[in-house]
Amino acid sequence: MAEHSPKKVVLITGASAGIGKAIVTKMLQEGWTVYGAARRLNQMEDLKQAGAKTLFIDVTDEASMAKAVDAILEAEGRLDALVNNAGYGSYGALEDVPVDEARRQFEVNVFGLMRLTQLVLPTMRAARSGTIINISSMGGRIWMPIGGWYHATKHALEVLSDALRMEVEPFGVNVVVVQPGAIESEWSGISADNLEASSKNSVYRFFTEPMARILRGYTSAAKPSVIADAVATALRVKKPRRRYRAPFDAKLYVRLHWLFPDSVWEMILKSRIRSTDKQVKTGKQEVHG
Numbered sequence: 344m345a346e347h348s349p350k351k352v353v354l355i356t357g358a359s360a361g362i363g364k365a366i367v368t369k370m371l372q373e374g375w376t377v378y379g380a381a382r383r384l385n386q387m388e389d390l391k392q393a394g395a396k397t398l399f400i401d402v403t404d405e406a407s408m409a410k411a412v413d414a415i416l417e418a419e420g421r422l423d424a425l426v427n428n429a430g431y432g433s434y435g436a437l438e439d440v441p442v443d444e445a446r447r448q449f450e451v452n453v454f455g456l457m458r459l460t461q462l463v464l465p466t467m468r469a470a471r472s473g474t475i476i477n478i479s480s481m482g483g484r485i486w487m488p489i490g491g492w493y494h495a496t497k498h499a500l501e502v503l504s505d506a507l508r509m510e511v512e513p514f515g516v517n518v519v520v521v522q523p524g525a526i527e528s529e530w531s532g533i534s535a536d537n538l539e540a541s542s543k544n545s546v547y548r549f550f551t552e553p554m555a556r557i558l559r560g561y562t563s564a565a566k567p568s569v570i571a572d573a574v575a576t577a578l579r580v581k582k583p584r585r586r587y588r589a590p591f592d593a594k595l596y597v598r599l600h601w602l603f604p605d606s607v608w609e610m611i612l613k614s615r616i617r618s619t620d621k622q623v624k625t626g627k628q629e630v631h632g
């Protein structure tokens with residue numbers, strides 16, 4: 344193993360787009376040695392130019408994760424933080440989404456993430472320091488129809504993060520959950536593609552069509568830098584908060600869900616879906632959750 348690098352080292356998954364790319368850029372500005380990982384290496388050329396190191400990781404392929412972690416430890420002799428950001432939205436009515444697709448959704452958003460976490464923990468425990476940051480979603484606290492499997496993965500991630508936090512705290516390792524609201528990225532287009540693929544002959548068109556339009560019209564979401572700022576804040580302090588939520592819509596929806604009984608929450612959702620769809624159709628969209 345190499346001599347310890349003088350700079351702190353972070354591995355960020357899902358670095359080829361959206362939030363991950365913004366986190367890589369931010370952590371370079373913070374003076375860290377930054378490893379960005381994803382399947383599309385060519386989409387990370389700009390990050391390489393900016394000073395990041397890039398690696399191939401498919402979070403459904405254990406060998407690629409083990410190889411990446413070994414390469415970092417070999418080159419740097421340390422790994423101070425892991426940002427588990429890779430993920431996607433599998434949308435569609437629960438009756439329509441093939442169970443194999445639901446399994447893939449869990450494989451990427453939950454099992455792959457947890458396997459990578461297992462691979463870095465021995466190094467962090469031995470150093471008696473380190474931070475795991477899991478990019479969840481406001482969708483890890485709230486839920487919507489047509490996003491059932493996606494929300495299920497993010498709810499699972501919330502619970503796993505809480506259990507893990509208590510397990511690794513005695514070893515000096517922090518676990519932080521970040522809950523983004525609506526953010527500009529490739530996420531909504533990919534979610535809309537998945538929704539349309541599973542809804543071709545759907546009897547749930549009264550929900551799937553407005554949801555597809557809303558996902559396609561996801562134009563007034565916040566910049567990914569708001570999430571990168573939250574991650575940087577968590578990595579700057581010795582004792583980070585358990586959860587960071589941004590931008591304002593994430594704080595608002597999570598609070599509303601907490602305040603109201605399920606019956607009222609369902610009414611709020613129905614009215615938000617109707618009004619956001621109307622805004623998308625007329626080109627006057629507000630941020631949607």
Ligand SMILES: NC(=O)c1ccc[n+]([C@@H]2O[C@H](COP(=O)([O-])OP(=O)(O)OC[C@H]3O[C@@H](n4cnc5c(N)ncnc54)[C@H](OP(=O)(O)O)[C@@H]3O)[C@@H](O)[C@H]2O)c1
Binds near residue numbers: 361383430479480530
């Ligand atoms: N955008 C939002 O509104 C929003 C809101 C709440 C939470 N989030 C969460 O934020 C995280 C980042 O999403 P984003 O908005 O930045 O979406 P994005 O622009 O679609 O980026 C997703 C990233 O995940 C990577 N990825 C997907 N499948 C992968 C796999 N099997 N193995 C390795 N990497 C994989 C993609 O890279 P490759 O395709 O190159 O592998 C890409 O870099 C996700 O966990 C998402 O659920 C997003």
